[in-house]
Amino acid sequence: MSILFKGRAQGAHDSVVSLPQKIQMFFVAHLRQALSSLGEIWRTPVASLMTIGVLGLSITLPGTLYILVKNAEQVSAGWQQASEISLFLHKRTSDAEAQQLMKRLSLWSEIDEVTYIPAAEALEEFKMLSGFGDAIAYLDENPIPDVILVAPTSKHAGPTAARLLLDKLRKEREVEIGKLDIEWLERLHAFLSLAKELVTIIALLLFLSVILIIGNTIRLNILSKRDEILVMKLVGATDSFIQRPFLYTGVWYGLLGALIAWITVAILLFWMESSIQDISALYQKNINITGLDGHALLVMLGCSVALGLAGSAISVQRHVKEIEPK
Amino acid sequence: MIKFEQVSKTYPGGQQALRKVSFHIEPGEMAFLTGHSGAGKSTLLKLISIMERPTVGNVLINGHDLNQIHRRQIAYIRRDIGMIFQSHQLLMDKSVFDNVALPLVIEGYSRKEITKRVDAALEMVGLRDKVKCLPITLSGGEQQRVGIARAVINKPPLLLADEPTGNLDPKLSMEIIRLFEDFNQAGVSVFIATHDLGLIARMKYRTLTLKSGMMITDGLSEDWQEEESSGLQGEL
Numbered sequence A: 001m002s003i004l005f006k007g008r009a010q011g012a013h014d015s016v017v018s019l020p021q022k023i024q025m026f027f028v029a030h031l032r033q034a035l036s037s038l039g040e041i042w043r044t045p046v047a048s049l050m051t052i053g054v055l056g057l058s059i060t061l062p063g064t065l066y067i068l069v070k071n072a073e074q075v076s077a078g079w080q081q082a083s084e085i086s087l088f089l090h091k092r093t094s095d096a097e098a099q100q101l102m103k104r105l106s107l108w109s110e111i112d113e114v115t116y117i118p119a120a121e122a123l124e125e126f127k128m129l130s131g132f133g134d135a136i137a138y139l140d141e142n143p144i145p146d147v148i149l150v151a152p153t154s155k156h157a158g159p160t161a162a163r164l165l166l167d168k169l170r171k172e173r174e175v176e177i178g179k180l181d182i183e184w185l186e187r188l189h190a191f192l193s194l195a196k197e198l199v200t201i202i203a204l205l206l207f208l209s210v211i212l213i214i215g216n217t218i219r220l221n222i223l224s225k226r227d228e229i230l231v232m233k234l235v236g237a238t239d240s241f242i243q244r245p246f247l248y249t250g251v252w253y254g255l256l257g258a259l260i261a262w263i264t265v266a267i268l269l270f271w272m273e274s275s276i277q278d279i280s281a282l283y284q285k286n287i288n289i290t291g292l293d294g295h296a297l298l299v300m301l302g303c304s305v306a307l308g309l310a311g312s313a314i315s316v317q318r319h320v321k322e323i324e325p326k
Numbered sequence B: 001m002i003k004f005e006q007v008s009k010t011y012p013g014g015q016q017a018l019r020k021v022s023f024h025i026e027p028g029e030m031a032f033l034t035g036h037s038g039a040g041k042s043t044l045l046k047l048i049s050i051m052e053r054p055t056v057g058n059v060l061i062n063g064h065d066l067n068q069i070h071r072r073q074i075a076y077i078r079r080d081i082g083m084i085f086q087s088h089q090l091l092m093d094k095s096v097f098d099n100v101a102l103p104l105v106i107e108g109y110s111r112k113e114i115t116k117r118v119d120a121a122l123e124m125v126g127l128r129d130k131v132k133c134l135p136i137t138l139s140g141g142e143q144q145r146v147g148i149a150r151a152v153i154n155k156p157p158l159l160l161a162d163e164p165t166g167n168l169d170p171k172l173s174m175e176i177i178r179l180f181e182d183f184n185q186a187g188v189s190v191f192i193a194t195h196d197l198g199l200i201a202r203m204k205y206r207t208l209t210l211k212s213g214m215m216i217t218d219g220l221s222e223d224w225q226e227e228e229s230s231g232l233q234g235e236l
Helices: A019-043 A045-080 A095-107 A119-130 A133-137 A159-170 A183-224 A226-234 A239-282 A294-322 B041-048 B071-078 B096-107 B111-124 B140-152 B170-185 B197-201 B221-235
Strands: A085-089 A111-117 A147-152 A175-180 B002-010 B016-025 B030-034 B056-061 B081-084 B158-162 B189-193 B206-211 B214-220
Touching: A019 A045, A019 A239, A045 A183, A045 A239, A045 A294, A085 A159, A095 A111, A095 A147, A119 A133, A147 A159, A159 A175, A159 A183, A183 A226, A183 A239, A183 A294, A226 A239, A226 B071, A226 B096, A239 A294, A239 B071, B002 B041, B016 B041, B016 B056, B016 B206, B016 B214, B030 B041, B030 B170, B030 B197, B041 B056, B041 B158, B041 B189, B071 B081, B081 B140, B096 B111, B096 B140, B111 B140, B140 B170, B158 B170, B170 B189, B170 B197
Parallel strands: B030 B189, B030 B206, B081 B158, B158 B189
Antiparallel strands: A085 A147, A085 A175, A111 A147, B002 B016, B002 B056, B206 B214
């Protein structure tokens, strides 16, 4: 409705009556503007490709790091389950006492499996594996104590839970030394969480640069269309109408940048696959590298589009207002 | 339709463009604004289209004080005013159709409605066959007529023209003025700023004259010519 002239229909909003028609026209108008923004990018392929390339690479780096951390976590998750506690018994512990301890321990809810390795058996094994066979024959008595291997249930296999269990086991009368080799595991976990934080920091910095890049590109777009904006303002275009195509341009930049990043990550993984296969052959373990799954891909696309929108929004807020007919 | 109440405009830097200007143009009236370059014609038009704000005084359109109009509402005010410029202000890389359609696109009309109205407007200014041309390929007079078609496309109740015949020969200028007369007869208020005194002399319209920012005459062009000639005689 016109402000100055009561009853004067202004624009299609007043002349179109039904609500569904209004809603339909709203979406048609937006779709038209979105497509025309895409056409604008298409018409300046070199400049657009450079911008999109920079955005793509900026998003590729955090994407790749994310995959590295995720895979490292997956591999180490397998190791964490294997934590095992070795209990070395006192020398004076008799066979029967050891058996009794075994029985008691197997009733504990934290424990999955208990294996008893008598001293004699352990010595035999050591003889075989170490190659000190003859030297050991000179010993007066067996230096190896009886050992009980305790495998915690999966619930108690984590570093802290396993440590608690170890403390409890140490209190048993027959146990001389309890050993849980999880220090390296804890270090690995600490390292992984540091790496995760690093990825977050790098991602934040690069996201900031994406906003700046898009903001600056949109600023240049606005300045190059100065004359057009002036004419549009003269014939009654609102700021938001003028801003909309630039916002869509930002969204397209974000989306296309994320697609470039996706393709780059896929190529990187493909490239690295043979060397990963070599490593997994060395460790006799099948390491499957997981790429970007659907969820991660959606997050990446969403982030990138949001960044594009944010960058262009900051830019249009400042610069469209500045251009006024004089 | 347009009412100025003791309006003064001083630009930053102290240049006084308008001094206590008052006048009233009735709805449906056609009037000319004249004066030498730098007399304040453009400033006066800019106050009506809110490209500038008055330093003192009120500008009213249809009884609404423009001082009360918020910055965000300016776009909607301009949709009620068809504006025509000496420099045409056309988008040179867009076709004649796109140029004329721009106000309708901004207001969100459907493609069908836009095509219909643009065709009618171009018919009115006699440029039906140039619809797909770029403005750069048209003559000055044709470009001005594209500007006029764009100004009237959404049927505004008020037309403002700043030196619409600035670069045209007398015959083309007359054609343009005849177009304005047609719109005026359809009920549109028309206000034209020009320094083309010969053009005004041939018509009987109210003419407002500005001199160094002051309104020195306001009346029918015949009266004004008499005053001018008597003034000249006085000087002689």
